Amino acid sequence: MKFNDLDKKMRVYETAHDFCVLPGMYIVARIDGRGFTKLTKEAHDFEAPFDVRFRDMMVATVDHLMNSGFNIVYGYTQSDEISLLFHPDDNSFNRKERKLNSLLAGEASAKFSLMLGDIGAFDCRICQLPNPRLVVDYFRWRNEDAHRNALNAHCYWAMRKEGVDPETATARLSKVSIANKNEHLFQKGVNFNELPNWQKRGVGMYWEQYEKEALNPKTGETVTAMRKRLKVDYELPMKDKYSAFIETVILQQ
Structure with missing residues (x-):
């Protein structure tokens, strides 16, 4: 059989x-870390429950994904998860789900692993949302899941x-109201409302326009150009x- 026929x-x-x-x-892609509880609490010495070093690795991973050739207008990360909103006109790989899932998971895993110096694997799933209201x-x-998880x-x-051992701590929390959780922390000297907002709300990333001075090569004059960052x-x-x-993010597209 000839190769073309076999192919x-x-x-x-x-x-x-x-x-x-x-x-x-x-299109919204949701990218989650695989086995990150063990990775961040046992294999590596990250501070619990939140560590700025880990946050910065996740932010850098989002940055990489938003600069990896896809037209992504908004990135969001909390804990070990990332959500990416694609521009409505993005037609990468003819919008094939298997390509989006495999490439985004692969890119995230590669970038994070290089920074960590260890294997950090992500999976990915695609959400298809028919209108802006569902995107919101x-x-x-x-965002609200981040707040709940932080508390x-x-x-x-x-x-x-x-x-307190892990099983007992988990069991106790399952029976406590939000108000009592806040009070529990307050009794320990922690005012939940005063904790850093990135812990309670996650981190958002989006493109903004800014002015940059440039030199006109023909006239030698200094001009102002608009750039995106x-x-x-x-x-x-x-x-x-x-x-x-x-x-507002959606309407700006």
Whole structure:
């Protein structure tokens, strides 16, 4: 059998289950760390429950993904997860889900592993959202999840540092209200409201325009040119203000 005939025959099995995101659908990629609890708490000496070094690695990973050839308009990270909003017109790899999933997971894993000096693996899943309202709801969901996780994490590690074993700490937290969790921390000298906002709300990344002086090579005159750069926002708003912020990101596209 000639190679071209064999290639055509076998490609069918490789692409039989190709699914493409339909035109007009918003694409959000969610990228999660695999086994990161063990990686960050046992294999490496990161501070619990939050470590600026780990945060900066995640931010650098988002930066890499947003500069890896895809048209991504907003990146968000909290804990060991990343969410990316694609421009509605992005047509990379004909919007094939398997290509988006494999490339984004691979790029994230490679970048993070190089910084960590160890293997840090990510998986990826694609969310297809039919309208801007659901895009807003998606990022509102992840923003509020960050707040919930931060409160739980600070309570959990406060108990762990007092000698409570993991199972008991988890069981106790499952029966405590949000108000009582805040009070528990306050009794330990921690005001949850005063903790850094990036711990409670995550970190957002988006493109901004700025002016830069340049030299006109023909006239030698100094001119002002508009450039684009990636902004890292550690002070994201919450709740309705965050929803309004995401709406602005969408409308600017």
